[in-house]
Amino acid sequence: MANALMAPATAELTIRKSRFLARIENVASREEALRIVADLRRQHPGAAHVCWALLAGGQSAAVDDGEPSGTAGRPMLDVLRHRDLDGVLATVVRYFGGVKLGAGGLIRAYTDSVARALAEACLVPQVARLRLCCVLPYAREGWLRRELQAAGAVLEAVEHGQAVRVVLSLPCDQADNLRRRLDENGGGQVCWEAT
Structure with a gap:
């Protein structure tokens, strides 16, 4: 390493x-x-x-x-x-x-x-990091930011359009758990995109 x-x-x-x-x-x-x-x-x-x-x-x-x-x-x-x-x-x-x-x-x-x-x-x-990108409604942005902070993820970019597009990164070994938690608690409103 x-x-x-x-x-x-x-x-x-x-x-x-x-x-x-x-x-x-x-x-x-x-x-x-x-x-x-x-x-x-x-x-x-x-x-x-x-x-x-x-x-x-x-x-x-x-x-x-x-x-x-x-x-x-x-x-x-x-x-x-x-x-x-x-x-x-x-x-x-x-x-x-x-x-x-x-x-x-x-x-x-x-x-x-x-x-x-x-x-x-x-x-x-150096810890290998993975970049993820998701889109969600404005009403969920504050919740997402709190979840990312609690997970130790880095918020790399936020775009505000018809919805909020977020690019984040975190250690590879933590990515699956965070994604699963966001999917389970996001009310079906978190959509993942390729980075």
Whole structure:
């Protein structure tokens, strides 16, 4: 089972006058990761490199951002894989200190930066979730919201048209029980749709 982060974590290393600012955070997609990296570039205009590694829903990336090929992004990605993470972005902002570290030194620096950030992180197992969609009359919306809250389901979207359309998610192992309870107590007014 893959792990995720409970909260973002950071670490800072200084190696032979170069500063390495590492951050590990949850992301859902490559697009979100690219936005975060672009923001880091704006926040750190004097940085020599903004290297990053991504593992998110089967998507992976390892970007060296001008460092010698294979000395930054790939080692960072290996650290994430070793910890069995998913839905996670690791970034390291490097301020060059004027002393070249060599390929081995760069690999150690980027690996150590991510590993130290992960040492500060709290990992939690990812729980497989199922999305469900139902339609019901307006008069039943308040009842449905209370049922979802009691079940620990996440209300992802609500559309108000001729009826109320609700998209929700919850752990897969709880979906059948919730659906059965809503069917039994919904007075035949809960209609399920494909998501």
